[in-house]
């Protein structure tokens with residue numbers, strides 16, 4: 001079976017969030033699990049990406065497909081060994097390192113609709129005529145709004161195409177664009193309707209993906225249920241609950257190679273569950289790196305996150321003074337909303353010895369924080385899956401999470417005697433997260449219990465094995481269904 005996996009970011013070539021991690025490790029896990037599956041990746045060649053892959057043969061010229069965008073496909077290998085096509089179109093994608101969707105002032109690129117219509121369109125072209133370059137996919141796997149027009153193009157161009165599955169990594173990001181530009185995207189006029197990709201007078205790439213795909217997936221079972229409700233449905237709950245029979249919730253896994261405390265090169269001291277006592281050297285180094293008081297006996301709580309309301313950073317910040325008063329130290333690594341960044345800088349200036357802060361994106365520091373802290377807070381208002389809580393558990397750092405989405409599927413409160421592996425709270429409020437931190441502090445003082453729960457968390461299996469199996473079953477089902485119809 002041949003699968004084309006289309007994503008707008010794939011680690012380590014380009015990353016702004018969890019999608020990149022998943023787009024690298026899930027296809028790799030699928031290919032490792034079943035060698036009969038030829039899964040190939042498609043991603044734009046952003047600045048610098050062409051130098052990070054191994055080129056395999058001559059580029060395939062595509063000409064001018066949208067506007068002035070002259071494009072070609074570069075066959076290559078991802079650093080993890082998977083076959084890949086880079087969509088090379090410097091005018092669309094080479095805009096400076098890391099500037100995937102936003103410019104340096106954090107504004108959306110004005111032509112994001114054209115840039116990702118191009119990605120979607122090329123995905124659909126490979127789906128239909130990939131055979132000419134020796135790769136005729138049986139399944140098309142799209143991810144998030146940036147690829148949402150692929151199923152719409154397939155619907156428009158061909159009566160019978162390979163079946164398409166669309167994974168929603170975050171329903172909040174709609175990819176909505178003004179309707180006046182729609183003729184430039186190459187989508188037929190009649191698709192701009194309620195029964196299509198129109199959403200409150202705009203073009204919605206996300207809705208296109210949901211509407212025109214054969215199957216939908218989310219990255220955890222609980223999130224799959226949640227998005228059928230008004231509270232979590234981001235205006236699309238009706239459409240999604242009407243599509244329940246083609247919606248699957250498959251929990252993400254994590255890469256045990258990238259996230260392995262025993263071999264992680266970013267750490268001051270490697271360790272594993274048999275040598276958990278060594279973990280403290282990472283804590284000591286982290287306190288010193290962030291110029292915090294050298295208080296090994298106080299619990300250290302980390303946050304590695306986009307700084308947004310979705311992630312609950314606003315109400316967490318409001319509780320920081322009380323948390324520090326209660327005797328914890330905190331380290332935050334993240335970037336995002338300007339107001340939250342400013343609030344954190346202010347708090348840091350008030351508590352320089354108790355609150356460490358790094359505004360920005362830093363892969364190595366994220367590993368050091370996850371290894372060096374005692375707890376990692378993930379106070380999300382909603383969380384499609386969440387990866388950091390799983391990274392934390394694997395590193396013996398207990399997650400403090402709100403009970404929602406994938407956090408609910410992976411973290412069980414330590415009051416549940418046999419399965420507890422973290423601290424869970426119910427409501428997204430400063431009081432609730434403060435109480436959760438208080439409970440974490442009490443647990444921290446009970447050294448035996450703390451040790452046992454950390455050991456349990458470290459030995460949980462969050463590898464991709466179970467998910468890869470579920471994905472392969474779904475691909476097979478789609479393929480069989482397609483050959484019968």
Ligand code: ADP
Pocket residue numbers: 016017018019021170304305306333334335360361362363366385386387388389
């Ligand atoms: P989301 O995709 O919603 O941002 P996830 O938890 O699914 O959240 O994935 C976030 C990923 O991005 C994780 O790999 C996390 O370690 C990483 N990450 C988030 N913020 C930063 C940062 N400032 N620096 C380094 N890595 C970060």
